[in-house]
Amino acid sequence: MLKVQLSAAWYHVAQGERLEGLKPLLRHTRPDLVLTAMTLPDGTAMDVKNLLQQDEALADVPVLAIAPRNDKAARLRALAAGVDDVLVKPYNDTLLLARIRNFLRTRSGSEALPLQGGSQPLGFAEGSTPAPALAPPAMIALLTHGIETGTSWRTALQPRTRHRVIDRRFNDMQAVLSNPAPDAVVVELRPSGTELDLIADLRARNTTRHAVLIALLDHETTHLATAAFDLGADAVMMGAFCPKELALRLENQIARKVRHDRMRASVRNGLLAAVTDSLTGLHNRHYALPALQQIVRTAQDSGTSFALMLGDLDHFKRVNDLYGHVAGDSVLIETARRLQAALRPQDLLARIGGEEFLIALPRTDRGRALSVADRLCNEISSHGFPLPGQDRTVAVTMSIGLKICDNCTPPRRSRGAEIQTLIEQADKALYSAKAAGRNRVELLPSAA
Amino acid sequence: MLKVQLSAAWYHVAQGERLEGLKPLLRHTRPDLVLTAMTLPDGTAMDVKNLLQQDEALADVPVLAIAPRNDKAARLRALAAGVDDVLVKPYNDTLLLARIRNFLRTRSGSEALPLQGGSQPLGFAEGSTPAPALAPPAMIALLTHGIETGTSWRTALQPRTRHRVIDRRFNDMQAVLSNPAPDAVVVELRPSGTELDLIADLRARNTTRHAVLIALLDHETTHLATAAFDLGADAVMMGAFCPKELALRLENQIARKVRHDRMRASVRNGLLAAVTDSLTGLHNRHYALPALQQIVRTAQDSGTSFALMLGDLDHFKRVNDLYGHVAGDSVLIETARRLQAALRPQDLLARIGGEEFLIALPRTDRGRALSVADRLCNEISSHGFPLPGQDRTVAVTMSIGLKICDNCTPPRRSRGAEIQTLIEQADKALYSAKAAGRNRVELLPSAA
Numbered sequence: 001m002l003k004v005q006l007s008a009a010w011y012h013v014a015q016g017e018r019l020e021g022l023k024p025l026l027r028h029t030r031p032d033l034v035l036t037a038m039t040l041p042d043g044t045a046m047d048v049k050n051l052l053q054q055d056e057a058l059a060d061v062p063v064l065a066i067a068p069r070n071d072k073a074a075r076l077r078a079l080a081a082g083v084d085d086v087l088v089k090p091y092n093d094t095l096l097l098a099r100i101r102n103f104l105r106t107r108s109g110s111e112a113l114p115l116q117g118g119s120q121p122l123g124f125a126e127g128s129t130p131a132p133a134l135a136p137p138a139m140i141a142l143l144t145h146g147i148e149t150g151t152s153w154r155t156a157l158q159p160r161t162r163h164r165v166i167d168r169r170f171n172d173m174q175a176v177l178s179n180p181a182p183d184a185v186v187v188e189l190r191p192s193g194t195e196l197d198l199i200a201d202l203r204a205r206n207t208t209r210h211a212v213l214i215a216l217l218d219h220e221t222t223h224l225a226t227a228a229f230d231l232g233a234d235a236v237m238m239g240a241f242c243p244k245e246l247a248l249r250l251e252n253q254i255a256r257k258v259r260h261d262r263m264r265a266s267v268r269n270g271l272l273a274a275v276t277d278s279l280t281g282l283h284n285r286h287y288a289l290p291a292l293q294q295i296v297r298t299a300q301d302s303g304t305s306f307a308l309m310l311g312d313l314d315h316f317k318r319v320n321d322l323y324g325h326v327a328g329d330s331v332l333i334e335t336a337r338r339l340q341a342a343l344r345p346q347d348l349l350a351r352i353g354g355e356e357f358l359i360a361l362p363r364t365d366r367g368r369a370l371s372v373a374d375r376l377c378n379e380i381s382s383h384g385f386p387l388p389g390q391d392r393t394v395a396v397t398m399s400i401g402l403k404i405c406d407n408c409t410p411p412r413r414s415r416g417a418e419i420q421t422l423i424e425q426a427d428k429a430l431y432s433a434k435a436a437g438r439n440r441v442e443l444l445p446s447a448a
Numbered sequence: 449m450l451k452v453q454l455s456a457a458w459y460h461v462a463q464g465e466r467l468e469g470l471k472p473l474l475r476h477t478r479p480d481l482v483l484t485a486m487t488l489p490d491g492t493a494m495d496v497k498n499l500l501q502q503d504e505a506l507a508d509v510p511v512l513a514i515a516p517r518n519d520k521a522a523r524l525r526a527l528a529a530g531v532d533d534v535l536v537k538p539y540n541d542t543l544l545l546a547r548i549r550n551f552l553r554t555r556s557g558s559e560a561l562p563l564q565g566g567s568q569p570l571g572f573a574e575g576s577t578p579a580p581a582l583a584p585p586a587m588i589a590l591l592t593h594g595i596e597t598g599t600s601w602r603t604a605l606q607p608r609t610r611h612r613v614i615d616r617r618f619n620d621m622q623a624v625l626s627n628p629a630p631d632a633v634v635v636e637l638r639p640s641g642t643e644l645d646l647i648a649d650l651r652a653r654n655t656t657r658h659a660v661l662i663a664l665l666d667h668e669t670t671h672l673a674t675a676a677f678d679l680g681a682d683a684v685m686m687g688a689f690c691p692k693e694l695a696l697r698l699e700n701q702i703a704r705k706v707r708h709d710r711m712r713a714s715v716r717n718g719l720l721a722a723v724t725d726s727l728t729g730l731h732n733r734h735y736a737l738p739a740l741q742q743i744v745r746t747a748q749d750s751g752t753s754f755a756l757m758l759g760d761l762d763h764f765k766r767v768n769d770l771y772g773h774v775a776g777d778s779v780l781i782e783t784a785r786r787l788q789a790a791l792r793p794q795d796l797l798a799r800i801g802g803e804e805f806l807i808a809l810p811r812t813d814r815g816r817a818l819s820v821a822d823r824l825c826n827e828i829s830s831h832g833f834p835l836p837g838q839d840r841t842v843a844v845t846m847s848i849g850l851k852i853c854d855n856c857t858p859p860r861r862s863r864g865a866e867i868q869t870l871i872e873q874a875d876k877a878l879y880s881a882k883a884a885g886r887n888r889v890e891l892l893p894s895a896a
Binding site for chain 2: 010032054056094097098100104108173174177200201203205206209230270271273274275286294297301354
């Protein structure tokens with residue numbers, strides 16, 4: 001019956017009858033959601049959840065259990081086992097569909113990015129982070145109309161959760177939206193439904209966008225529950241206030257939020273890694289070229305001049321050959337540090353090759369560019385580089401090719417080519433510096 | 449008045465009176481949204497939009513213009529200039545707030561990730577991609593109840609847009625959800641509002657999650673418009689069908705979608721770059737360690753054995769010294785190719801150092817591991833490596849340290865340490881292989 005209903009709503013449905021044989025079915029179909037009866041011929045909804053959780057590729061698939069109305073104990077057991085939601089029979093069809101849509105949306109926000117051929121989704125690449133259960137306590141805000149409700153909910157909930165519970169009024173939203181924003185918000189939803197706007201609102205704000213949102217209705221008002229799901233509530237509880245169930249749901253949802261937060265951080269770190277040179281911590285070539293492009297564009301738009309330098313350590317191979325790779329790496333790190341210290345925050349500094357650095361100075365004229373380039377040269381040559389684990393230092397010098405751009409042409413179509421030409425010009429100047437004896441700056445005139 | 453209203457809704461409001469001086473204000477406050485009257489003392493809403501678009505850091509900020517009710521021509525001009533939406537006076541307060549929430553949510557889905565100190569958000573790093581206007585035509589689906597409405601809308605819209613327009617019925621949703629899914633869906637919203645579920649539904653499905661959604665109401669039904677915004681419609685048009693306005697809105701929204709799609713792809717590429725060795729295209733160390741961890745876990749869970757190898761090219765420095773870095777790089781690329789070709793898809797192959805490769809074979813016993821390792825050694829030594837631009841080849845050999853894990857202990861807490869131990873053991877075996885004369889496989893017995 002459910003299959004017919006879901007197919008009519010244009011979902012693809014794969015059906016299993018029992019726990020046995022479920023794993024290959026799940027692995028094969030890779031579902032977005034699993035709906036299950038609370039009891040199967042050979043297991044329970046909790047077994048289904050465990051089955052999924054044991055499989056890295058399926059661990060993120062939510063499980064919705066359908067339960068008899070009056071078995072509250074079973075519902076609590078299922079939630080305690082991590083089942084994502086429990087819908088009681090007979091359920092309202094519209095509510096079911098809204099519940100499903102909500103699962104699909106929530107999941108899409110956290111999609112791990114599977115990589116080519118590998119079985120390792122990137123979001124889980126952080127093997128050393130502690131399990132969510134060990135994460136620090138979260139902050140839970142209860143949002144109620146009356147202070148009595150707030151106090152009584154908080155008093156009942158706090159002993160059942162390791163998280164910190166605060167209660168707030170609807171007319172004091174500023175306190176909820178300010179930093180530190182709560183990790184979870186429990187919203188009292190009254191029959192008028194005016195608080196639905198608030199759910200949409202919390203979902204839209206920067207500070208609460210990723211917070212857990214749970215709506216509490218003291219009556220079974222299906223259309224409000226449906227709306228709450230569609231507006232972004234993560235869970236809806238109808239009927240008398242049950243602190244035990246609320247604590248379980250908060251625990252599950254907060255654990256999910258911690259996982260998703262980690263995944264977003266991991267994506268962010270992955271992106272940072274993609275544009276960072278892991279040895280020196282400077283930007284890498286992948287970052288430098290578009291960043292240089294933007295400096296060119298800004299100079300063109302504002303009619304200002306800028307300077308581009310290519311710096312290359314002289315005879316760097318000798319350092320590696322004489323003192324080993326560890327010493328060579330330490331020279332590169334120290335070079336990066338000295339260059340960085342001599343530049344402004346708005347300057348671009350990147351390691352674009354083994355011992356080659358790209359430096360771009362926006363809003364810089366010829367005079368300043370020459371003096372900065374000389375200073376950089378001097379920063380490298382003026383005092384020796386310490387060798388790791390040794391008492392002595394090694395002398396290092398750098399040659400710099402400089403190109404001043406003070407007659408920037410207006411934006412052109414093929415910006416890639418433009419950048420390429422600039423770099424070639426700076427490279428030509430660098431070659432002259434090397435040919436002229438190294439440890440010096442050579443300037444390619446802007447007319448070249 | 450608007451300021452009071454928005455502050456009461458707990459938004460931070462910064463106010464400007466005229467176009468002059470607006471740019472520093474915007475740069476300083478970095479707003480999430482700009483609300484503007486259609487005409488300012490010294491400019492128009494279009495000028496505000498242009499101002500934002502000229503600034504890379506602000507280009508993504510949406511502009512909502514507030515216009516007199518009866519100046520349709522001004523509204524169309526604003527939309528044609530890229531203003532993101534126009535609200536007519538007097539507007540309904542609830543609708544305004546829903547419109548704002550919608551802008552905030554849409555924008556959050558596309559946040560570029562600004563990197564430390566740099567002015568270059570990563571999402572824009574692809575300087576060479578064509579401007580959205582040059583993107584291929586999109587597919588627009590009109591979803592109506594009656595075939596007459598569908599046909600007449602399509603006939604009126606198609607001549608005004610370069611995109612492809614199709615019309616579909618609500619009872620034939622499968623055609624809309626199937627691949628290729630439409631880039632934009634225009635939904636006929638009737639006074640009953642039953643189609644609101646459909647908007648929530650399209651926002652939840654994999655295939656239409658990122659599609660442009662525009663709701664059309666033939667009456668001014670504010671509460672339906674509000675709900676449509678909160679459920680995820682990108683635009684709502686009320687009143688008589690106006691193909692010109694619809695075409696303009698579709699053009700704007702499709703351009704935004706193209707930008708957001710590109711940004712998502714760019715994030716994805718950035719992530720790929722973060723786990724890929726750019727020289728050989730193999731996985732890098734950043735990917736290899738957690739992937740190895742997962743192979744260990746699977747072996748433990750399933751009670752199977754696996755093999756870990758560290759392969760290192762012998763005397764590789766000589767290749768670089770004698771033939772240059774280009775030759776060295778080409779040897780590394782060819783090594784990667786030969787190793788890859790000799791392994792199964794489920795095997796892990798990564799370049800984890802200059803000339804060092806990590807190979808892990810899941811579900812592999814001692815016999816097979818030894819034969820694979822010998823084969824890999826042989827693949828490298830049996831025929832020379834071509835030197836780029838030269839007719840001759842260079843002989844290269846590889847030493848391999850092998851560690852078989854066939855008595856895996858059950859999952860332990862500190863998996864990082866476990867992996868580290870495994871790698872050290874394989875490294876010990878590699879050292880033996882080097883010491884024993886290179887170009888050979890040495891096995892560390894599983895008891896070691």
